[in-house]
Amino acid sequence: MTLALDVAPVMVAYDVAHFLAGMMLVASFMLLYQDRIFAVLNTFAAQAMLLALAVAWQGYVHHHPDLFITAAMAFGLKGIVIPLALNRMVVRLGIHRDVDQAVNVASSMFLGLGLTSLALLLVLKVTPGASSFTREGLALALAVILLGFLMMITRRNAVTQIVGFMSIENGLILAATGARGMPLVVEVSVAFSVLIALFVFAVFVFRIRERFDSVEIEYLDRVRGDRRVQGDGR
Amino acid sequence: MNVSVWAIAVIPIAAGILLALIPSYRVGAIGNVLASGLTFATSLSFLAMPPVVEDYVILDSLNTFFVVLNTLVGFTTSAFSASYIGHEIETGRLTPLFVRFYHAMFQAMMAAMNIALLANNIGVMWVGLELATLITVVMVGIYRTPNALEAAWKYFILGIVGISLAFFGTILVYLAGQGVLGEGLPAMTWSKLLASAPKLDAALLNLAFIFLLVGYGTKVGLAPLHAWLPDAHAEGPTPISAVLSGLLLNVALFALLRFKMLIAAHPGALKPGPIMITIGLLSLIFAAFMLYQRRDIKRLFAYSSIEHMGLITFAFGMGGPLANFAGLLHMVMHSLTKSAIFFAVGHVAQAKGTQQLSGIRGLSVTNPGLAVGLAFGVIAISGLPPFGAFMSEFLILSSTFAREPLLALAAAFGLLVALGALLLRLQNILFGTPTGPHHKVSASSLPWMVHLSLVLVAGLYLPAAVIAWFQKAAELLG
């Protein structure tokens, strides 16, 4: 380690990083476990905030001030704005509050445990030479990514699939910050976050439009008129 | 610093912004063609240029080849889309506002693909592909029918899975590079990574390649991960189907090839060849059989794209100068022919008012011009002489036969199965009792005629300069 810190602070630095990344993994499991949409959104917001803290901590420990931008983006956009937007969307569009599951919770949890073990063993086996921060970050990030995939596969609801995708992206950013000095991390995360925001917005608009098409007063009148005509015919 | 290299990305971006501001869709369509033509002209200047290697930009004979192909097909597609979109506005499937959006997105997509092709930084390459994918997702969903939204959604989900895995692979490559080249930019620069490839950590590279293969392989449409491809082709506007099949698949495969070169340069790492051969062959044979069950004409040709991407991956997996040469040649032939077919199919679907194969019959009676175009296209894509695809397929098979006769037989089997399916469908489309409403379509036949005549010329005679150029690119692939 090239850090100008003595042993104890390094341990503290590692402990905090480990704690934050570990809690992100726990949040991933909680995402898999939840069966209510609002709970899913809240858990996601919590995960994004943990990510922001983890990234900020990496920036602080390794003196990479550019990481603070990434952290701020994660916190503001994914911790607050997007969950709120999705929340509004669910309320306004009257989407089912229960999450439709293709695989029941118990099996998906056990699959998740299997994937997590796989991710940890794989990364530990492949990266014996890397620094402890990197191995740690990479292993947990891969676990978070795989759990995100699992969530996208096992949930049929569009909102939860978006959340699954964004939790994959949380994992990717964690991995990227774990690999030290990786350039473009900031740019990539900014580009990514903006695109997600755009996407959420696009879906939002599309669905709204659909909804307006179907609740248009003219349309309703026509439907009713048809029915009355049918009734008269009988 | 090379102006024309940057111009190839800057022109489409600027054009995209301009097109977003132009309210008239007619002017927009013309602007789209002009911008694409300008990009193509710029790319032609690459042919005369020495290789460029900078921190962010690389230009070697391999990607020169891809860029020229990319911009050419982009140019002709924009010409086709001008006539196609006019019809869509008349029938009211699209509003002028959406067409404005469409033109801006078209240019943005071209820019993103060019960035991916020219990037020397593996992160930038990833960003380019990611952008291109997300833009095509939006374009696929542009009709906003339930089917289109579903297709876009499926594409989005699978595309995201692929792109995330590829990003993770990219991080692993960076980590491998970090050990040798130190922290920061050099460890993400492809040319520097390649130069120090033998010193990189083999285990990291292996894992990275698996992630990249699955990740970018999803975009290429290779067999177990192809599910998005037929839907996206069928539900989006036809120019986008042409661009997807003709270009985006190529760009994704190009990214994969870059990493294949990297891992092949490491003596202790895993051999990428057998893996690519297996996946390629699997896609080829699987897609060939799937061709028989299609009911939708665009889905039919989408599966044919999976088949051909499988064959190309197979060829690159075999490796060696001859197979690489054949793979590159087949890539060109496939891009040109498949986009020509989609041009024809777009107008056919407009003329018949449906994409269902059962609704498209007796085309030779109702629209003889389109029928001829489609017939030539299908004959060309099935690998029949005298078209160029025959030559490339023949080269792939003969070079494989010299080394692994059994594999050559398997590939030939897949190709024959596909040939049967395509000719069977073609017969049903061309002949029989004419069906469907006959909309008047003002089809411009120029784009597909240009493509098919290029393919025909390539089948009859390849100039020595072109062969030399292909050989140089093939050599780079190793």
Add this chain to the structure above:
Amino acid sequence: MASPIQSFMAQGAQMFLVLLVAPAVAGITRKVKARLTRRQGPPVVQCYRDLLKLIRKDSVLAGNASWFFRTAPYLIFAFTWVAAALVPTFASGLMFNWAADVVALIALIGAARALLALAAMDVGTSFGGIGSSREMMIASLAEPASMLVMLTVALAAGTTRLPEVAQFLISQPLEIRVSFALAFVALVMVAIAENARIPVDNPATHLELTMVHEAMVLEYSGRHLAMIEAASYLKLVLYFSLVICLFVPFGMAPLHGEPIAWAIGLAAYLTKLTLAAMALGVWEVSIAKMRVFRVSEFLGSAFIFSFLAILLAFLSREVLR
């Protein structure tokens, strides 16, 4: 090194200490619950009185009860008592420290549970059967979870013997360990399920549809019931001690302690035990009992937590090595 006699004495003291405090712990929890629901509640010593009364009474046996039904309560009591006496409470360096192994502990608890489940089915009433089957369902999830929790801590300490684990934890500087936090949550959940507390089971009711533990002991009376009740008090103390030993062992007297250290250890242990009993009371009044069908989900998440805990512990061990 403490002399053999000293450590023997200490072991004996611990053995009777847990037996002595067990009814009081249950009494404190009951009292807290009562006061929080604005009732006077029975005095803390009520549990002692109940036990004494039960011991003095004759036990009524069903006509078809076998010898097993009669001997099981004593065996259950014995197993639970031994297990509770093995967990280090106020000091380490006791006579039978070598036996205070997590695997042995889980085996003892499991044996007591198996005996109870068998005894419940002995008479052949339907309640006994329901209780046994539910108890086994809970056990199948709770046992692996508790095993994993203890192994998580053991992995960090490098040994599976509880006194050494506790000593190791005391000697370490205070650290933030996400694996310990998860293991703690998992162990608390398991403890709630194992001791038939709310929300898994309600010790205060005899509602046929939901009860688990009470259904199994419905046929017991008199001194047999006293044994079983005492065993369940002991089990509660056992789990409290386990949580204290694994997660907050501070204050515990070291291997060769002075009498003053032992006194401090004892005071610390009793304080922590009282606090834990009060916390349990607060927890029980602030949450509703869940349906039996949800119990597997509750324990499943305990299992997930413990599995994650051990994975993370393994990860940081490998990474820091």
